[in-house]
Amino acid sequence: MRYLTAGESHGPQLTLIVEGLPSQLPFDKNKVDEQLSRRQKGYGRGRRMQIETDRVEILSGVRFGKTTGAPVALAIENKDWAKWVEVMSPEPDGEKAEKRRVSRPRPGHADLNGAIKYDHRDMRDVLERSSARETAARVAVGAVARLLLEECGIRVASHVVRIGSVEAKPSAEWRVEEIARVSEASPVRCLDPDAEKAMIQEIDQAKQDGDSLGGIVEVIVENVPVGLGSHVHWDRKLDARIAQAVVSINAFKGAEIGIGFEAGRLRGSQVHDEILWSEEEGFYRATNRLGGFEGGMTTGEPIVVRGVMKPIPTLYKPLKSVDIDSKESFAASIERSDNCAVPAAGVVAENVVAWEVARALVEQFSADTLQELVQAVQARREKAKGF
Template structure:
């Protein structure tokens, strides 16, 4: 993460609210409440979501760092109220409270942080581990990511996601940027797949999991469009864009693998079919059909690298895939052990989802946007948006003339 640009979250799944903080955004970035809240709404959508999403109506309450609709350069603090708190206030009070009302998680769930966290923090049940390890925390990340997106948008950089696989059913082709944008703009999210026929097949996978009391995972893809070449660096291991993106997406709950470009299939292919051949066009030739930015006359025939070479953006779309395991809370629980008796029991069950692939894609958009925003701030600097734009435009002119 950038040395200047930082974000953090606080709060528990059933606590009073989530807290999100963003520091390091330049002054003058327009902040549109509806844009932030729509990102939060998108995270709550998708076929296979559980009952919690019928309770919560996430909206960001901005406390600081934004005045008269623009950032002012100071840290931005936001809260996201948990509507479910009214049912948990006496169960999870800040003060000591009534121990008889505590709802223990008495048997750890395989695949969750329950057991490892309880051992680490010396808890005799997994309640407090569950409360913070829950993917409910990702809502606060999405609020932070919305702020990063608002900055990137001012520079012509966009971030969006779509679903490429649910269970055994996959899209089976590359998605064009306009398709991804259109899918993200839909009011009925379903599974956020750009192809209706593939989406119907994915839906059947979710239905099968639902019927059997199981859960199902999948793969989402996040694309960054409009980023110029030269962002990121190869000079230090912990500053490479690919490493930072991998860490950011892997940090999301239930993500177990991250792929940049065609990283997985590249491992089983010959180099001549993997590396993206370079071409050059003179002024007026090979202009982008979508009217988007053209930073350099150098271009690639394909984008197997996913827009990153040597830890640096190369001007093509950044493509990041996250591989999401099935949710670990099952209506048909797996075997576990009682914390109290050490006897074999079934794992604890709390209200949960069946499939969260589209929602995870939105959370990953936030993490990718935050990572890219940090790198952009490091490269172009500027305490105000006007200063940053001047630096950005100057660099764009420089690489156009290269």
């Protein structure tokens, strides 16, 4: 499977094309819209979330509620477009182009690097596409992937582990359904009630200080069959592909699988997961410190991946920058009003991970039709149990 997205932050719409889905997959538009709605929530979000109410429009690849095997094309309208028609016009017009020209790069954004790379004297040509608005398209793609995962009995959830200096206490061994229910009821998607209160206070204080906050989110994928990915070549290792997908999210700067970087300070006996066997379960691990992976392949234990998001770079006490025309120093401009998007970023992380797991499923097993895929996944589970 593969996908492409197109569209700008203040353009008419985001467009996405998903190719490689099996035919006969029930396509529930409401479930895609539900994921888009989740992305717009979370304590610390700004005014644009009150402007947009994201919904997908199905353009192709779905007929009478099921995929046909053809590429699925979807669109997400930008309701703010009406105010930007002249500024974002595709027609040549020098006067209009100067109207909202951006010559002042913001620290922490793609503005200056993109302008130098693509020779743009108006950095709006960079910031419109590099905007986190594009994550709405990636959430929609992940939501489509989740439709496929659900048919194979695979479930995905996330929760916030840290915001700023506040870290949640390690949760009990909750199942995905419980994690999803509890995190969804929290304004910061945190499983620890005490940490939730402290996170909200820290977000409020940062906003009062004109500053922003980052954090850490954790994604869990449950009931994954053994052997997705491969040890035979670097670019077939599924944990590596998931890590790349997480770090590719706007403002994410790192990813870890299982206990991740903590493994660097522990002994081997404290890191590796002992292998056990029973008549009921077949092979299983006594622990899951390696986050569901060995040798780049899934072990059958839950996939556990964490991603770290840096603080949003647009500040109400702006950092210094330099105008590309005059070369004079200035205080960076403000383009958006979020001061913490970590809870929303967890939703994005869920869906990019869901995409990678679904892609690995389709690569691994015959998947012209949904029935073939489900049967192949079940056969793998039975093989692993009776091996």
